[in-house]
Amino acid sequence: MRINDFRQLMNLCDNVCEWLEKTRFGMGPLERKPTAIKSGFHYELLKFAVYLADADGMISQEEIKTIGDKLAVFPNERDLCTLKFREHIPLDYVNNIPSILHYAVLSDAGEKKAEPPFYRQKAQILFDMYKVFGSCFLAGVKSNPTHETCRAYTAYIQKLEEHLKEFGVFWQGLDKEFQIDLEAIDIGADGQPVFSGTAGKEQEKKGSKEEEEETTLEEKLEEFNNMVGLRAVKKEVNSLINLLRIQRIREARGLKNTATAKHMVFSGNPGTGKTTVARILAGIYKDLGVLEKGHLVEVDRSGLVKGYLGQTAERVQEVVKEAMGGILFIDEAYTLTVNKGEGDYGQEAVDTLLKAMEDNRDNLIVIVAGYPELMAAFLESNPGLKSRFNKFVYFEDYTAEEQLAILEKMCKKQDYLLSEGARMYAESFLLKRTEMHPENFANARDVRNMLERAISNQATRLIGMANPSKEDLLTIESADFIEVEEA
Numbered sequence: 001m002r003i004n005d006f007r008q009l010m011n012l013c014d015n016v017c018e019w020l021e022k023t024r025f026g027m028g029p030l031e032r033k034p035t036a037i038k039s040g041f042h043y044e045l046l047k048f049a050v051y052l053a054d055a056d057g058m059i060s061q062e063e064i065k066t067i068g069d070k071l072a073v074f075p076n077e078r079d080l081c082t083l084k085f086r087e088h089i090p091l092d093y094v095n096n097i098p099s100i101l102h103y104a105v106l107s108d109a110g111e112k113k114a115e116p117p118f119y120r121q122k123a124q125i126l127f128d129m130y131k132v133f134g135s136c137f138l139a140g141v142k143s144n145p146t147h148e149t150c151r152a153y154t155a156y157i158q159k160l161e162e163h164l165k166e167f168g169v170f171w172q173g174l175d176k177e178f179q180i181d182l183e184a185i186d187i188g189a190d191g192q193p194v195f196s197g198t199a200g201k202e203q204e205k206k207g208s209k210e211e212e213e214e215t216t217l218e219e220k221l222e223e224f225n226n227m228v229g230l231r232a233v234k235k236e237v238n239s240l241i242n243l244l245r246i247q248r249i250r251e252a253r254g255l256k257n258t259a260t261a262k263h264m265v266f267s268g269n270p271g272t273g274k275t276t277v278a279r280i281l282a283g284i285y286k287d288l289g290v291l292e293k294g295h296l297v298e299v300d301r302s303g304l305v306k307g308y309l310g311q312t313a314e315r316v317q318e319v320v321k322e323a324m325g326g327i328l329f330i331d332e333a334y335t336l337t338v339n340k341g342e343g344d345y346g347q348e349a350v351d352t353l354l355k356a357m358e359d360n361r362d363n364l365i366v367i368v369a370g371y372p373e374l375m376a377a378f379l380e381s382n383p384g385l386k387s388r389f390n391k392f393v394y395f396e397d398y399t400a401e402e403q404l405a406i407l408e409k410m411c412k413k414q415d416y417l418l419s420e421g422a423r424m425y426a427e428s429f430l431l432k433r434t435e436m437h438p439e440n441f442a443n444a445r446d447v448r449n450m451l452e453r454a455i456s457n458q459a460t461r462l463i464g465m466a467n468p469s470k471e472d473l474l475t476i477e478s479a480d481f482i483e484v485e486e487a
Helices: 006-022 037-053 061-071 077-086 099-110 122-140 147-166 197-205 208-225 231-252 274-287 311-323 346-359 372-380 383-388 400-413 420-436 444-462 470-474
Strands: 185-187 193-195 264-268 296-299 327-330 365-370 391-395
Touching: 006 037, 006 099, 006 122, 037 061, 037 077, 037 099, 037 122, 037 147, 061 077, 061 122, 099 122, 099 147, 122 147, 122 231, 147 231, 208 231, 208 274, 231 274, 231 391, 264 274, 264 372, 274 296, 274 327, 274 365, 274 391, 296 311, 311 327, 311 346, 346 383, 365 372, 372 383, 400 420, 400 444, 420 444
Parallel strands: 264 365, 264 391, 296 327, 327 365
Antiparallel strands: 185 193
C-alpha cells in the first residue's frame, strides 16, 4: 500500500499505536509496556522536533510554526525550551531510543506467525514517520537547513535504523508493506511542507524511467551504508547526502538554497576505503542531479605533473576535462606540494586545479586524499587550497574484527568459503597484525592480498587432486593462508 499523505501516515502510526495498546507479548521483563502509547508517540515526535530545531543552538519562530503545523500542537518558544531542558535535548537525546519505538521493535521481534495488520512492520512504520517528519521539517525551513541540523537528523535516523536492524525488523523496498515516497514532499504557498497526494501523483506520472533511477539511488545508498565499518564516514557522508536531497526538494518547489561547496578532503591510512566511497558517491551525486555523468577519474601526482614548464597545466586541464560531470579523485595529493625546489611543477598543477575548481564548480567535484598529517600540511601549503575544501572526512583504520568481516565478504563475492580452521587462523593473524601495526599496514588492502595469496595456495594444493569436489573448490583451509615455501 502506498502512503502519500502526511496525515494519512500519521493516522497509520496512530493505528499502530492503538494495536500495540491492545496486545501483549511474552518477553519476560520486557513484557511491560508503556502507558498511553498513542499520546506517548506524539510526545516522542515533539522531542525529535525540538532536537532538530535546536541543532544549531537556536529555536526560531519559523521552526516553531513548522512543528505546530505538522504535529497539530501549538507550542511557543518557552514551552519548547522547557521541554528541551527537562528531557535533556539535545544533550544526550541522540543516544536514546524512543520508548514507544523500542516497544514496537520488541513486539515485532517477538511475533512468530503472520497476523494482520502490520505483521512485524509496526516499528518500521513508526520509524518511517521519523524519517518523513524530519525531511518535512528540513524542507520547510525557508532559511535553508544548516549542516548542524542535517547532521542531527542523519545521526538520529541512523541510530534508530541500527536499533531496528539489531532486532531484525528493518525493512526496505518491496519488502515493506507500506510504501512511503519521500520525494512526494510538497511545499505550500506559505512555504510550509505538505506531504501531499498531489506530489505523489505527479511523481507517478513521470514514468518508470525515474522510478528505476530512484531504485538505483537507493541501491547505491544501501551499498554504501552496508560497507564494513566506517561509522564516522557514513554519518558524515549521509549528512551531506541528506542536505543535497532536501535542497533538491526545495529547489523543485521554488525555494532558495544556500550554495554549498562540494569539494572534499578524504584523510586516512591506505586501504580504508577512500577510493571505494568516492566511486559510490559519484553515482549517488548523479542520481541526485548534482553531477551530470557520475563517473570517477582517479589520478595521482604522476598523472598531473610533467617535466617541462607549461606541460603540467595542459595535463591538468586534460584530466579536468575528462572528469567533467563527475568526481576527480586525487590520491596522495600532498605529493603535489612536497617538493618546492626549482624544476618541480607540482605547484603549477595546484594553481591550475584551483582555477578549474572555481570555473567548473557546478559540474565538477574534486576529492583530495592521503595520510591525515600530510593532508593537513598540503592544505596549509597554499592560501587558496583550504578555502576550496569545506568538507573533511576522516577514515579510521579497520579493527581486526572489521578486517575479518571484509575478508568474509571478499570470499563470498568470489565464491569461496573459509573453513572453521581458516577463519580462526585469519582472525588470529589479523588481530596480531593490527596490534603490531607495522609501517606498511594497509587495512583492507592487506586483507585482499592475504586472500589472493590463499587462493593461489589453494590452487597449488588442489592441482594434485584427481577430481576435486565442489566443496574442495569452494573451501579455503588454514594451510592456504601460509606461504608455500620456495623449493
